[in-house]
Amino acid sequence: MNQPTLIAAPVKDLFYGGASAEYNAAITAAAARVTAFLENNKRPFSGIRPAALLAQFREVDFDTPLPDYESLFEEVDRLYIQHATAFHLPQYIAHLNCPVVIPALAAEVIISAINSSQDTYDQSAGGTFMERKLIDWTGQQIGYDDQCDGVFTAGGSQSNMMGLLLARDYYALTYLHHNIKLDGHPIEASRFRIFVSEKAHFSNQKNASLMGLGEQAVIKVATDERFRMDLGALEAAIQKERQLGNIPIAVIATAGTTDFGNVDPLAGIAGIAQRHQLWYHIDAAYGCGLLLTDKYRYLLDGIERADSVTIDYHKSFFQPISSSAFIVRNRLHLNIIRHHADYLNPKEQDYDALPAQINKSVTQSTRRFDALKLWFTLRLMGRQQLGAYTDTIIDTAEEAACLIEEQVDFQLLSHSDLGVLVFRYYPAKLNVSPCELNKKIKEQLFFSGEVLVASTKVDGKFYLKFTILNPLTTIEDIKEILNKIRSAI
Template sequence: MSGSHPILSGSAASIAAYQQAITQSTQAVVDWLQQPEMYRGKTVAELRDSIQLHFNAEGLGNQAAIARAVALFLKDSLAVHHPQCVAHLHCPSLVISQAAEVLINATNQSMDSWDQSPSATIIEITLVEWLRGLVGYQPGDAGVFTSGGTQSNLMGLMLARDAFFARRGHSVQQQGLIGDLSKIKVLCSAQAHFSVQKNMALMGLGYQSVIAVKTDNVARMDVHDLAEKLAQATARGEQVMAIVATAGTTDAGAIDPLAEIAAMAAEHQIWLHVDAAWGGALLLSEQYRHYLDGLELADSVTLDFHKQFFQTISCGAFLLKDARHYDLMRYQAAYLNSDFDEAQGVPNLVSKSLQTTRRFDALKLWMGLEALGKKQYAAIIDNGIRLAQDVAQFITGCLDLELVMKPQLASVLFRVRPGQVPAADVALLNQQTADALLASGSANVGVTEVNGITCLKLTLLNPTVCLEDVEVLLASVVQTARQLLDQR
């Protein structure tokens, strides 16, 4: 082992091995970034045939292992920075975020106790305090970084559930769930993220606990139907433990009427959680911050930074309005967050997290904020929204394309609809068009369904993309659809 220097340490040999490995990997990335294609277009079967683990008695050594990773992984990776890669909420990353990953990975800090991550703990707490102010919460540090929206939503729903029982004099943490659980409900819009259902199932309440509220013609929660669903639940003897509002639905980018929903939640004394995994980026916007008015009224908030904050995966946060609710999930472990440490004022973030071992992902956002500053960060966020509006206007002037919904954030919903194609065949044509583009390696366009219409989706997060790039993509969409029609 000493001869190959596999462990990162302060020895001269280890440092030399580290520098060589990082240099080799960095050069491979530089070469890959300069490839013109978005994807090499390999199928599932081709990848399965080519990817085999080489684990032998002696080992290949760092250089050969890196070379194999470049060949098997990097060269066949999707280029999310490519202007034709627009299918998902999958952003290109900031250069500074890549630099942060080097520091995070090399130091390998674990955020589950202060003595494992002293400076990292203070940086994360400071950043949580700043994020709370950005949302409009009172000063405090009730919040934690998470792996992303699904985990943050789970935290919001779990604390909502436990607060619901605590108001009735029962501790879920100590005694578990009791009573007729089929009567406990959560309300969210029909366009809310699937993690609401997923998390309610994980918490033992099942999909049946989720009541979907109708949405309006631009995919926002209909507050009139929300009131009706609340009344219906009461009439059936059900109890609503939480309302989940969405600030940025996955497809339409719709932001529910937060202030109106918050007023209704307060009237009925129901926990309000806002999933702002995407739309939370508007907290930094100069033009669209008002879209989030009412966010400060939520009991808890989900934020994601690996979407339109342009951080590398993973990087998210959960914010809790009232710190006392953290007592609902508090657990003392002598080896992590002992009473003695807390009496001395030692911060231990493990009390605020569902995770124990946890990466120092907060550093990425910290460095991004400091590197870009207010104006540049606002500009790259606002660019996506303006571009979506310009693309929508362009689509309305295209003969074979149809705009399905007016953009709200940085996504555009549209479909190919040549006049000669029967209505019944349009859905299949759009699906096949997207599949053909990905198979060719030239573009990645999303496919979704909105109000029963199968459509294509452009998620325009990349601030280096301009209208001309999207026009090229749309031309490819139309051309591919026509070729598919010709083959029929």
């Protein structure tokens, strides 16, 4: 009979009471590397090419552990930190990556070490009520009453999937008396239709595919001159699908499109959804920051009429990834997705007395306590300070839009409700097409490491894109970036 392997004492690498000294030393060393990253970076990217970076990874041998923490941090610094994108710099102006607030970073230390799981009360206790309190608070900011509910999620795509799943199952239960959770799709499912803006997030198509409805279930609705869903086009699209024998079940509005940062006419869409008895979901993954500001909150008028809302705190509340939520106006709708497991959340348990957040989650059982980051942030900074950041970002974006419009060698495609500006460099004399010129500019800037901008295509044409999500970005920074674009080629 094999004898059990004996563990030599003292154990230093496990997180337990006997290893507090090593824990403090490791955390202190990690903090020093983060501080160096913060203080030493003067440009948002090192400019390293993928082939050069990959060559360094070929030297790593996982079968041979490193001798000490110093060696480990040196390796991680060389392979990762030196080439990590610095989202906190104004010269990073590409994607929806916000700079993060320090209270949330402090929370990350506690979250990772204590390692609570948010699925059941016996794994989180106070964490359960912290998350619920923040969900209630978010619902209040949306304009919901005390019947709202929700759950923290891994991101906007997951929250959007939950909204679509509820829309599908609610329709089947209410109008077809069919339980998809138990019995699978009804025969009518192939005719289900969901209406989104042609500029809505791609997760809608992916989610429809994953749910077995197919991308064909998603009907793209034309937009207006500001790339917001056109109400007349929505009404016409619904009528057309009905005439074709299809079954409209939901409309998904976008509060803050990824490409243009504009908000669909939420109140008008709410009226259409109500008239046609459609589930109304709003993807406010980006535009949720408007909940923080009194100055621009009006842009979300009508959000309180949605059946469900996607919130990404890690886009517009300055939280580290990941920190998102799915909120419903009527808490009873979450019962549609509830599943009971005897070992975890048995059916006979009194969930008013002993709550379990897993009853509201679709794709996560074990789930990180990301809500603590937002708790730290709100309790120390408050809604007003976060709202002031949002005001600054929107004001800077509008000033930047006007500046670009004034430049004879730039073409601005649209102003933004939030902070995304789509444009291209278009000097009077061109030796190549404007699309090729702007592609080369983006690549040149990226591998110089000096400025990171994004890009997109509109009507098949290539454009550069600013995503202003940093309250420290000034109009002087924008002027400097425009000059670097001019000189890139």
